[in-house]
Amino acid sequence: MIIGELINTSRKSIKPLVENYDAEAILAIVRSEAEAGADFIDLNCGTFVKDEPERLTWLTKLVAESIDTPICLDSPNPAALRAALPLLKGPAVINSISAETKRYNDILPLALEFGAKLIALCLDGKAVPKTAEERYTIGAQLIENLVKAGIPADNIYIDPLVEPVSVSQNGGLVLLETVRRLHTDYPEVHFICGLSNISFGLPNRKLVNRYFLAQTIGAGMDSFILDPTDRSLMGCYWASRMLVGQDKFCSQYLKANRQGLFEDK
Amino acid sequence: MNEYQKIYDAIIEGDEDKALEEAKTLLAQGVPPIDIINQGLITAMEEIGRLYKEEEIFIPEMMMAAQAVTEVINTLKPHMPAGSGSRGAIVIGTVEGDIHDIGKNLVALLLYSNGYTVHDLGNNVAPDEFVAAAQEYNADIVALSALLTTTMENMDHTIEAFTEAGLRDKVKIIIGGAPVTGEYAEEIGADGYSDDAQGAVELAGRLLEESK
Numbered sequence: 001m002i003i004g005e006l007i008n009t010s011r012k013s014i015k016p017l018v019e020n021y022d023a024e025a026i027l028a029i030v031r032s033e034a035e036a037g038a039d040f041i042d043l044n045c046g047t048f049v050k051d052e053p054e055r056l057t058w059l060t061k062l063v064a065e066s067i068d069t070p071i072c073l074d075s076p077n078p079a080a081l082r083a084a085l086p087l088l089k090g091p092a093v094i095n096s097i098s099a100e101t102k103r104y105n106d107i108l109p110l111a112l113e114f115g116a117k118l119i120a121l122c123l124d125g126k127a128v129p130k131t132a133e134e135r136y137t138i139g140a141q142l143i144e145n146l147v148k149a150g151i152p153a154d155n156i157y158i159d160p161l162v163e164p165v166s167v168s169q170n171g172g173l174v175l176l177e178t179v180r181r182l183h184t185d186y187p188e189v190h191f192i193c194g195l196s197n198i199s200f201g202l203p204n205r206k207l208v209n210r211y212f213l214a215q216t217i218g219a220g221m222d223s224f225i226l227d228p229t230d231r232s233l234m235g236c237y238w239a240s241r242m243l244v245g246q247d248k249f250c251s252q253y254l255k256a257n258r259q260g261l262f263e264d265k
Numbered sequence: 266m267n268e269y270q271k272i273y274d275a276i277i278e279g280d281e282d283k284a285l286e287e288a289k290t291l292l293a294q295g296v297p298p299i300d301i302i303n304q305g306l307i308t309a310m311e312e313i314g315r316l317y318k319e320e321e322i323f324i325p326e327m328m329m330a331a332q333a334v335t336e337v338i339n340t341l342k343p344h345m346p347a348g349s350g351s352r353g354a355i356v357i358g359t360v361e362g363d364i365h366d367i368g369k370n371l372v373a374l375l376l377y378s379n380g381y382t383v384h385d386l387g388n389n390v391a392p393d394e395f396v397a398a399a400q401e402y403n404a405d406i407v408a409l410s411a412l413l414t415t416t417m418e419n420m421d422h423t424i425e426a427f428t429e430a431g432l433r434d435k436v437k438i439i440i441g442g443a444p445v446t447g448e449y450a451e452e453i454g455a456d457g458y459s460d461d462a463q464g465a466v467e468l469a470g471r472l473l474e475e476s477k
Contacts, residue, residue: 201324
């Protein structure tokens with residue numbers, strides 16, 4: 001599953017569009033994501049600290065009414081989610097819940113009420129877990145608690161957290177190890193990550209992102225929050241998942257190829 | 266070639282072993298530690314900062330140099346009177362409710378390797394803890410980090426705590442982190458903002474220069 005990441009007000013080009021309610025410009029970007037193969041469109045206006053619910057509601061309404069691709073609501077703010085969730089037409093993704101007590105208790109009832117898919121961060125609020133062992137423990141606990149609370153395993157997307165290798169040289173390895181272990185023990189849940197953080201602070205970021213995507217798919221990752229208009233990255237996505245048996249009869253790869261959605265370069 | 270050239274080169278190359286060896290040679294020759302720091306290490310870090318800004322080197326290379334400088338300073342410290350040679354005291358931490366520390370650690374490392382005394386309070390630091398530490402260490406600068414839009418407002422609360430304690434005009438407060446902008450810094454009355462670690466080093470230098 002691909003979640004298009006472009007509509008996020010922490011991006012300098014997006015903030016003024018949301019500030020000025022520029023519907024045309026927003027929709028043009030969302031359409032480009034949908035056409036590039038995004039399964040969901042991420043909407044994040046977290047930088048509007050004072051009126052996030054109002055901004056997210058406007059964005060959600062705009063996108064839901066104009067475009068068929070479903071929406072991923074990217075906010076830890078229960079008031080913003082509560083306002084936006086009823087506006088969705090298709091399936092919903094909530095990005096995200098975590099093992100932090102308040103956030104867990106805020107988000108869980110919303111996911112249950114609206115039958116949403118849930119991205120779950122391997123974070124318990126104490127410290128960012130450094131080792132694969134710590135991340136595994138938090139992830140496994142989250143999966144068990146969420147399933148017990150009534151979230152179907154197929155609706156759970158574990159995010160093991162990507163740390164930039166430029167400052168944390170084992171960051172890539174820790175992520176791969178965490179996914180490999182959780183995927184072995186919980187084969188029915190999904191794994192997702194915000195890919196581009198891996199290459200922060202490095203030159204040629206697109207190349208680093210692409211190779212990391214292929215490696216994470218080998219470890220059991222099946223979903224990504226990324227820029228779907230990056231055609232080489234999308235080619236890497238379709239090819240990699242086909243290579244590890246995530247693509248029955250190679251149909252997604254062949255379909256995307258036929259539609260000319262990616263390139264090899 | 267002056268006597269500091271070799272240690273300077275070792276830092277530029279990020280060669281910690283060579284830098285340590287060179288520092289010991291200079292010490293044995295009777296060169297004062299403070300001169301090794303100022304002439305050898307800090308000039309090298311200034312060049313590293315320039316190379317980073319020009320995109321000739323990248324974060325991991327900058328960290329490698331800063332790490333080498335840190336080790337050399339730790340070796341020189343026992344040979345120096347306490348507190349001497351510092352460009353200023355900086356208290357740094359990630360604000361309350363936020364446990365992200367990668368960016369904060371990088372800024373702390375760079376500030377230390379650029380000659381400041383750095384007191385790192387860690388992450389999830391309450392406003393009162395910043396105030397207490399600033400008093401205890403007689404801080405010139407307090408540096409606040411936040412990575413979440415939801416915890417950013419605790420920067421505001423921390424600045425208020427300094428105002429309430431009557432210390433706001435005694436310290437410079439600088440802020441940084443992914444969601445932070447110059448606009449936000451102005452809004453909450455911070456003294457400065459930087460969008461990267463090297464910028465934070467330059468900001469600290471500028472603020473201390475101004476307040477002299």
